[in-house]
Amino acid sequence: xxxxxxxxxxxxxxxxxYKKYHADVWDSxxxxxxxxxxNNFSLFIRPDGLLFGYVETPESFHASLAGLDxxxxxxxxxELMAPLFEIAEGERPDTSMIxxxxxxxxx
Amino acid sequence: xxxxxxxxxxxxxxxxxYKKYHADVWDSxxxxxxxxxxNNFSLFIRPDGLLFGYVETPESFHASLAGLDxxxxxxxxxELMAPLFEIAEGERPDTSMIxxxxxxxxx
Numbered sequence: 001x002x003x004x005x006x007x008x009x010x011x012x013x014x015x016x017x018y019k020k021y022h023a024d025v026w027d028s029x030x031x032x033x034x035x036x037x038x039n040n041f042s043l044f045i046r047p048d049g050l051l052f053g054y055v056e057t058p059e060s061f062h063a064s065l066a067g068l069d070x071x072x073x074x075x076x077x078x079e080l081m082a083p084l085f086e087i088a089e090g091e092r093p094d095t096s097m098i099x100x101x102x103x104x105x106x107x
Numbered sequence: 108x109x110x111x112x113x114x115x116x117x118x119x120x121x122x123x124x125y126k127k128y129h130a131d132v133w134d135s136x137x138x139x140x141x142x143x144x145x146n147n148f149s150l151f152i153r154p155d156g157l158l159f160g161y162v163e164t165p166e167s168f169h170a171s172l173a174g175l176d177x178x179x180x181x182x183x184x185x186e187l188m189a190p191l192f193e194i195a196e197g198e199r200p201d202t203s204m205i206x207x208x209x210x211x212x213x214x
Binding site for chain 1: 110112114125126129132137140141145146147148149152153157159161205207208209210211212
């Protein structure tokens with residue numbers, strides 16, 4: 001199992017919309033996340049929109065992202081989310097995540 | 108159980124020292140963390156020193172911090188860590204953590 005921490009930045013004016021979407025994520029999107037090993041997955045937000053993700057994957061973040069990328073529903077979800085993020089024009093949020101280095105763990 | 112995400116900022120010039128300490132945390136410090144419900148606790152770092160913590164506590168972050176605060180070994184550990192953080196003079200890192208809002212979770 002690999003624990004992953006990653007960062008993204010939600011546009012400040014889109015925070016409420018982003019939270020609304022995440023209070024009610026599509027069942028189909030949750031299902032493909034589970035299918036590709038996004039376990040114990042949480043998103044946390046700072047008031048300015050800095051977004052921190054924590055997820056436990058069976059193999060690697062790369063493998064779980066690649067698996068998700070094969071799912072049409074994920075493409076639709078990412079297209080819906082993309083305008084809410086501070087990422088380059090045409091970029092997708094799931095390929096713009098900055099993976100952090102884990103430097104300590106206590107079970 | 109309460110999942111907690113929090114942020115701190117390590118001084119850029121202290122990152123290597125901080126990582127070295129956390130590659131070999133005192134057994135006594137790990138023991139008091141466990142005792143006060145710091146479960147599945149990870150620290151992640153961004154190259155500029157932004158530090159993200161993820162921890163699962165039985166009750167609340169406040170309660171786990173308060174419990175830790177009763178332990179002499181923790182006071183010593185926090186005094187050792189304090190100069191490595193971008194926090195106000197005289198402040199302790201464990202009381203300077205910014206708790207983030209969890210906006211999504213998938214088991």
